[in-house]
Each structure stands twice: as C-alpha cells, then as structure tokens.
Amino acid sequence: MGAGSWGTVFAKLLCDAGGDTTIWGRRAAAVEAVNERHENPDYLPGVALPEALRATTDPAEALAGADFVALAVPAQTLRENLTAWRELLPPDAVLVSLMKGVELGGSRLMSEVIGEVAGAPADRIAVFCGPNLAREIAAGQPGAAVAACTDATVARRLQEATMTPYFRVYTTTDVVGCELGGAVKNVVALCVGMAVGLGFGDSTRALLMTRGLAETARLGAALGADEHTFAGLAGMGDLIATCSSPLSRNRTFGENLGKGMSVDEVIAVTKQTAEGVKSSEAVLELARKHGVEMPIAEAVAAVLYRDMPIMDAAVSLISRSPKPERYGV
Numbered sequence: 001m002g003a004g005s006w007g008t009v010f011a012k013l014l015c016d017a018g019g020d021t022t023i024w025g026r027r028a029a030a031v032e033a034v035n036e037r038h039e040n041p042d043y044l045p046g047v048a049l050p051e052a053l054r055a056t057t058d059p060a061e062a063l064a065g066a067d068f069v070a071l072a073v074p075a076q077t078l079r080e081n082l083t084a085w086r087e088l089l090p091p092d093a094v095l096v097s098l099m100k101g102v103e104l105g106g107s108r109l110m111s112e113v114i115g116e117v118a119g120a121p122a123d124r125i126a127v128f129c130g131p132n133l134a135r136e137i138a139a140g141q142p143g144a145a146v147a148a149c150t151d152a153t154v155a156r157r158l159q160e161a162t163m164t165p166y167f168r169v170y171t172t173t174d175v176v177g178c179e180l181g182g183a184v185k186n187v188v189a190l191c192v193g194m195a196v197g198l199g200f201g202d203s204t205r206a207l208l209m210t211r212g213l214a215e216t217a218r219l220g221a222a223l224g225a226d227e228h229t230f231a232g233l234a235g236m237g238d239l240i241a242t243c244s245s246p247l248s249r250n251r252t253f254g255e256n257l258g259k260g261m262s263v264d265e266v267i268a269v270t271k272q273t274a275e276g277v278k279s280s281e282a283v284l285e286l287a288r289k290h291g292v293e294m295p296i297a298e299a300v301a302a303v304l305y306r307d308m309p310i311m312d313a314a315v316s317l318i319s320r321s322p323k324p325e326r327y328g329v
Helices: 005-016 028-037 059-063 075-088 110-118 134-138 152-162 175-197 202-222 227-231 233-244 249-258 263-269 275-289 295-305 310-318
Strands: 022-024 054-056 068-071 094-097 125-129 143-148 167-172
Touching: 005 022, 005 068, 005 134, 005 152, 022 059, 028 054, 059 075, 068 075, 075 110, 075 275, 094 110, 094 152, 110 125, 110 175, 125 152, 125 175, 125 233, 143 152, 143 175, 143 233, 152 167, 175 202, 175 227, 175 233, 175 249, 175 275, 175 295, 175 310, 202 227, 202 233, 202 275, 202 295, 227 233, 233 249, 249 263, 249 275, 275 295, 295 310
Parallel strands: 022 054, 068 094, 094 125, 143 167
Antiparallel strands: 125 143
C-alpha cells in the first residue's frame, strides 16, 4: 500500500520471491506506468519491474484476499490512510510496516498505530527493516533485512515471502528494537548530513554515528528492546547505510542544511519524504516520556524547529560534560 520508492521495491521483492503481488498507488499515471510499461518513472527511473506486478488505485482491489499487507506510506499519514482502509483489510492478513518513523502527537511507534487503528493483535503485526537503499535493492544488488514479529512463526512466514537469490532475510521477535533502529537512524542521518554540508570529515561522521547508536540503545533499553538488535541489520546496519550514502534522503536533507539552505528551501527541493524531519520531534517526545537523554536528537530538532544555527548545535554537542564511554551511555 504505497507506490513510492521503497513500496515499489518491496513489491518487486515479493514478486521476485514468487509472490502474487498488487501495489496500490494514489495516482493513476503511476499505476498505469507500472501496469503498461513495468516501471515507476517518478521514483525509480530506469528500473524494470516484473511483468507479473500489478498496480491499482482501488484499495479494495489491492487488499482483496491478501496474506500480507505491506504499509509503505509516510509515517505521519499512516493513521489517516489506515483508517480509510480498515474495513477492507482481510481478517487474517499480516500487517507489515515498512515505515521508519514515530507518530507526532503521541509518540507512538508504527506498530502501535497499526494495532490501535486496525484492531489487530501483536501476532498479526510485523516490521520489515534493514540497510535497504531502494535503488540498490531494485538493481538486484546483494542486500538483507530483518522480519520482526512478536510471533516467531509469523516472522518466518514473512522471511519466506521475501527471500530471493540476491536478498537475505533474518527474523527476530524484537519489534520495538527494530522500529527504534529505523526511526532514530533517520534523525542521526540528518545530523551527519549537516556535518558533511559543513565540510567536516570522517572522524566527525564516525563520532555522530557511534553516539547516535548509543542514544538509540538508551531509548531501546527504556522501552524493553533487546540491546543486541542495535548491533545488527536493523540497528548499526541501517544506521551506516543511511548516514553514509548520498542516496539517503535524510542525509541529503541534512547536507543541504549544512550548505546554508533554510529548512523551507530544502523542503521545496526534496521530492521524497525525509522521515527524520518530522520524526525528530516525535522521537524527542518519546525520549522525554521515558526520561532518556538524546542530545543528537535534541540538536537536530533545535535546528529544524527552533531556528538554532547549525554551528551552535555542533558546539552544544561537542561541549557537553565529559563522561565515561559505555555502550548505551
């Protein structure tokens, strides 16, 4: 449900794994391109999609008889979209979150929004996450992800539905850890992008990624996540890819800020959703609710929403009081 870059690539992945797959999109032109020309030129120009992949603008048609419903809309629109689709959801379908964000105005994880709106139990809600840059996976480059569900059997079903010769899938029952890894890394990537835009080098980037991972682990511990999750694909893996690649929307957004563009100017030239922009505030809401300190997230939110100059944010981070380094501290 969603014909953006990652939604389209995930649909391709399901097809390549042998699944009978339909993708729902809002715009008739995009749906026609998938059905007639087997491409999504707005998001993945030059990428050939499987001829077996079907597309529709009718959510009822897309959802009819589905075993898995993959939700690939912007995180802040999930509640509205899912409310509209709720009565169309097959009663036994597994609802799979492809989104990496935290809801504003309540700081709920995407799995919590799905459960609340759809009325689905935890064993019907899954999360699919990892270091997956859409264009690289679309090109069939070797990649991997984690299928997470509190029910290990459901996680294995999703694993089987997405394994291909070029894409490997692992399983876990740590849904919360996977979701936090995916959401917070976008905020850290914004900060790394700002550093790149300012002209800082690899040492600064390594500092921000490492301490960003520590912030994520702190929040994860407060929410009951497994700390080992953050050392895997959904944690460190996703963080490295998103902070290092020029294909990353969040890093690119931050880089443009670091080069001197205003937030409004960057938004105007950004074609796809950079989830970390809105999630930075929601992540902070969640952290404050649990009494967790997250200075990188604080700095990013201050730049985005409180007009703090980026160099002032950098000074605030580097001048923090000294402390011993321990993982998650």
